[in-house]
Amino acid sequence: MRGSMGRVGSCYDNAVAESFFATLKAEIGTRVWATRADARRAVFAYLAYYNRNRLHSTLSHRTPYEARVCYGQTTALAA
Numbered sequence: 001m002r003g004s005m006g007r008v009g010s011c012y013d014n015a016v017a018e019s020f021f022a023t024l025k026a027e028i029g030t031r032v033w034a035t036r037a038d039a040r041r042a043v044f045a046y047l048a049y050y051n052r053n054r055l056h057s058t059l060s061h062r063t064p065y066e067a068r069v070c071y072g073q074t075t076a077l078a079a
Contacts (some may be wrong), residue, residue: 023050
């Protein structure tokens, strides 16, 4: 991973990504896994939970998956 490449105060900063990684660290912890494969499994399991089960207040208390499906339906109907 690379650190932020933006300047301080830039409107193109990575605040969303930083918020996600802070949540990831808080929810799965910062422990040391025995192998890289174990760490990868833990992160991917968390991503599955995050996208399919974890409710987000900014998405009207829906999961990202539900928000994406609803967005696709509303845009298809509007066209």
